[in-house]
Amino acid sequence: MNAEIDLTYEIINLISLKREGEYWDFKEKHHVNKADLLHDIICMANNRVDKDGYLIFGVSDTYEIKGVANDENRRNQQGIINFLKSKKFAGGIRPTIELKTLEIADTQVDVLMVKNTNDTPYYLMEDCFEGKRRVKANHIYTRVGDTNTDIDKSADINHVEYLWKKRFLLNKPPLEQIKKKLQYQSEWKEQGDGYYNIYNPEFTVSLEYDDYGHPEFYSFLMMNESTSYGTVTLKYHGTKLYVQKRSFNHVHF
Template identity: 40%
Template structure:
């Protein structure tokens, strides 16, 4: 399914959910944008999230209102996030524009990432530092609150792949190349620093051998 089809399907649902939200207007208050992105980025939905701007909320029937020509661009949003002080990783976003009839809407994609929880270390407007915001069903954590402890624990478990079966966990950590290290004094082994029990043993490829044919007697 294309992104356009998915967005149209979400609009037709006439409701908001764990990974999508409607905004009738583009963001004019930067703090609201930052708060919404943090809530979406920390959502436990397991998929990409969508903030659909130019569509009224469900109480008004999710009507496509469209957006004015003068509004924030993708570069504006990315620069805003780049200048904030996050604990370590920051959410990845992309802005896409679609035309319905003669009306333009913007879809802000907040990409799914296992590096949850995302949070600030310095207050930005009314978005508080060291507060972990998330999305529950169709509702965001208020700016003066923090997500429940159990939800935050699930985020950390997801970050460290603690809920995955060993085989799937190993497939994940193989992609984390910077954390693999050659064992000092033993160049035949490499270990994964966050979980040293995961190791790779190096060996030389076996030389090809000619096929052996055995002829038996009847």
């Protein structure tokens, strides 16, 4: 409930700004054309500010709250999810959305939240069209300032580069990068008393065992009866990013 209250306050604040922005867009009514809906969702999913995007329905071009109670084109969350599932996205990775209905100024406002992820850029492998509107395959759309990439164009190369860097965490500090890489055990190869990432060898994990240490109590509850105690050090080009003393319930990383 608190999250919904926080979202309501945020949307009210955005409306009060009387302008659109990098991650929010106002619509008086839900989309008539599904290609336009898809284009807006992709642009928000690929926004440049690393935040959830908001398509706010029920607010006019003059920032007057009209509401959506009588909108004949109004959609529900499952309908939008099914629509996205029906489209062929690159890698099978689709934008994640959530539709919220808020009570603002004694009327209902729908907020389509397009979740911020590192799976950018989102783009299609097949055209999606309705009428004269066509979302093109292999075109990367984004949102810069308060403006979406035109539906018949692709984003400028610097924006495309940013979105690919975001996917591979190249716009994040090294510690966040290595934490992400640790989720994929197959990317790590054992070397001496540690491991290195086979794709980015500058990221390493060293394990220093302490024969005289005392394992944490929870280590004795683990399935592997062999328990060691030592220090895990995450490094980038030899620089220590993170150091932690802990128990190991197996020898291998």
